[in-house]
Amino acid sequence: MKHQLEKFIPQASVSQVIELLKHDSLLVKIKSERKTRHGDYKALPKGKHQITVNSNLNPYRFLITLIHEIAHFEAYQQYGRFIKPHGIEWKRTFQHLMLPFLNPNIFPNELLPLLAKHFRNPKASSDSDVYLALALKQFDEPNDKTYIFEIPLGSKFKLYNGKVFQMGQKRVKRYECLEVKTGRLFLFNPNAEVELLN
Known part of the structure; x- marks a missing residue:
């Protein structure tokens, strides 16, 4: 998994991400582009869990999406399966997991103030934060959109x-x-x- 993820996330974040994924019950899959979501999390039978992330995301959006989904897994583990998907337990978990990544070794300086503001109260999707979404899109591959x-x-x-x-x-x-x-x-x-x- 380490070798696979290295291609998708900022190099300086790899060891921290690998540490977060040290769970025997957690599987990460990289998917081709899905128009309606960047990633998802689901509990599988027999105590297994799966995270998927789209392969077409730029490294910064990929990292945010991956941590977003890991936060679902961690919140599920800590608080149980009856919490709201993007409720207070998930928000706190996402903030806690994301904090060590919010530094200039991992994210460009121009993204850091926008990320800091976003993570005061993270939304269900980073796309709903217009300023952050536009700033992240400048790192996407050029397209005709x-x-x-x-x-x-x-x-x-x-x-x-x-x-x-x-x-x-x-x-x-x-x-x-x-x-x-x-x-x-x-x-x-x-x-x-x-x-x-x-």
Whole structure:
């Protein structure tokens, strides 16, 4: 597992991560891209547990996602299976596990203040923290996607699932967009990646 993970996370974090994964009952799998999630955790039969993380994540997002999922496992072990998935027990566990990684040997200096702010009250997904998500995306491989906040008013764009929308006005934090086929309104975070249509 060590050799496999080294390709995906910052080099300076490898030994700490290996230490966190020293559980006979915990299996980590690296998956191809899933559009709806970066990773997941589940309890398996016979006391086994599995974490999956997408292979297409940049090293910093991969590390955050991996620790997020390890926090689910640790919270399950410590507090039992009836806790809320992203409740206070998980938040505290995630904060505790992530703290040793929040240093300039592992993360670029420009990410550290955003990470520090995010981990005061971590969310179910780092994507819901718009500033952190945008900062992390600068380390992704280049692609042909456009952020919602870059789409001109009235322009059409497409999601990964093929649905087409027309760009609307910005509300307080999110953008109101009209699904062309159904006429239904949807709200999008500014950092959602979409395909601009001509």
